[in-house]
Amino acid sequence: MSAALPQAQTPPQALRIGLVGYGEVGRILAEDLRAAGATVSAYDLKLESPSSDADTMREHAVEFGVELTSSATMVATPADLVVIAVTASQTLDAARSTAAGLRPDTFVLDLDSASPRAKREAADAVHAQGGRYVEGAVMTSVPPYRIRVPLLLGGPHALAIEPLLRRLGFAPSVGSADFGIVSATKMCRSVMIKGLEAMVIESLTSARHYGVEDAVLASLKETFPGIDWEKQAAYFFQRVIQHGRRRSEEVREVAETVRDAGLTPWSAEGTAERQAWMADLAEDGVFGPRGDADFGRSPDWRTEADRLLAQIARPRF
Structure with a gap:
């Protein structure tokens, strides 16, 4: 050849x-x-x-x-x-x-x-x-x-x-x-997709803390009836727990893409921090042994949200 x-x-x-x-x-x-x-x-x-x-x-x-x-x-x-x-x-x-x-x-x-x-x-x-x-x-x-x-x-x-x-x-x-065009497409999409992952985790974990998750989900369903929010939330939690490190690195590149466009990447930077935070907790074993076949694969996002809340509530000293 x-x-x-x-x-x-x-x-x-x-x-x-x-x-x-x-x-x-x-x-x-x-x-x-x-x-x-x-x-x-x-x-x-x-x-x-x-x-x-x-x-x-x-x-x-x-x-x-x-x-x-x-x-x-x-x-x-x-x-x-x-x-x-x-x-x-x-x-x-x-x-x-x-x-x-x-x-x-x-x-x-x-x-x-x-x-x-x-x-x-x-x-x-x-x-x-x-x-x-x-x-x-x-x-x-x-x-x-x-x-x-x-x-x-x-x-x-x-x-x-x-x-x-x-x-x-x-x-x-x-x-x-031309170089950069398809990557810009991907990066701008990720502002939304990776940001939505971070927002769902932040919103529903907080809602779980206050006991209002059912009301929040009902409101989301009314506003966006085409989305199965229970299923989507479980999927978002799974993907970030399993791949938060890779996702956080990607969103830092997203932030650079936004910055190169002349905007301050407030949303992208916050998303990167949330994804990295989840990655740190995953590496610390908060969601179970990383090598386990069921790692981060709970069909109910509440299981993982409760683990987050339990970790947050632990004494820091």
């Missing part, structure tokens, strides 16, 4: 895909790419230190036939396509490390939730090493859709990679030939 990326008609079975980031999203992509027949290798920063997360990654790799490597550079070297899916704070480091191992003309699809400015800097790093950077904006939660999650592509190479991604099972659409 030549150094350049194969043509769109190349069957998935002939492709070598590198994943930089082997968390929830990376593992879902690995499963679906392996099911399509592609050869998959992966790297994650957490593999460098002993932890339950690292153990989970190694077990998953064995189960699905994914080769784990010791660096992003090593993932990139043999790859026909590299997909970056790390936390927002690692975007530039991941792009630079990936770029160091790229063969000429290899596509790099960056799915990180980072600001338009960070995406442009990542693109510069990849292009400086002869790669072809494609900005990817994942437009909703990955787990329900898996590899077919709605994906906006941005940058001058977006149109060229779209057919290949479709053959691999992705559901891409080209958003813009």
Whole structure:
């Protein structure tokens, strides 16, 4: 196979895909790419230190036939396509490390939730090493859709990679030939979505404290009758408990995006603080053992709100 990326008609079975980031999203992509027949290798920063997360990654790799490597550079070297899916704070480091191992003309699809400015800097790093950077904006939660999650592509190479991604099972659409546009779309959406998560947790936990949650939910249902607020609240609590750290980092990038537009990001900064606060409590075991299969998965948001209230009520000395 030549150094350049194969043509769109190349069957998935002939492709070598590198994943930089082997968390929830990376593992879902690995499963679906392996099911399509592609050869998959992966790297994650957490593999460098002993932890339950690292153990989970190694077990998953064995189960699905994914080769784990010791660096992003090593993932990139043999790859026909590299997909970056790390936390927002690692975007530039991941792009630079990936770029160091790229063969000429290899596509790099960056799915990180980072600001338009960070995406442009990542693109510069990849292009400086002869790669072809494609900005990817994942437009909703990955787990329900898996590899077919709605994906906006941005940058001058977006149109060229779209057919290949479709053959691999992705559901891409080209958003813009300019860098930063699809990320701005994602970031502005996240002001609302991640902010709504934080507001629901704050509102309903406070309502639970005062014993008025039923009245609050009834009022929300009257105002927004199309939303099942019980179900939505449970989902918001679950996602923030499980992924608050990643979400808080994303919303800090959202705040930078808002700031770059000339606005003070009061809402985004508050959301980032609430998400990080939840992440701290999750890491402290407030919601149960992190490695447990039921961690943060209560079907009733009241269970998790009561845990928050019990933690808040504990003596601090």
